Amino acid sequence: MLKNSLISVISQKEKEENRGCVEFQVFSFTNKIRILTSHLELHKKDYLSQRGLRKILGKRQRLLTYLSKKNRVRYKELIGQLNIRDTKNH
Secondary structure (H helix, E strand, O other): OHHHHHHHHHOOOOOOOHHHOHHHHHHHHHHHHHHHHHHHHHOOOOHHHHHHHHHHHHHHHHHHHHHHHHOHHHHHHHHHHHOOOOOOOO
16 A cells, blocks of 8 residues: 555656666665564564664665765655654754
């Protein structure tokens, strides 16, 4: 439900090349992060999931850094849409 709405918002021009764009990848990683975070609240000693979460966080951070250097406007829009961090600090 949420994925389809963001797909239409991000790329209305290119429907098929959508999955490779940085915004979609960041959105996908954000969904996985939210799922893993809720899982880890219940299972605090699941260390493999903690490791997976750290890896996904690193990948998302690298993509966001790339996007902020490439196109600052798209970066700020994406941060606002996904509600990832405070826009005051960045």
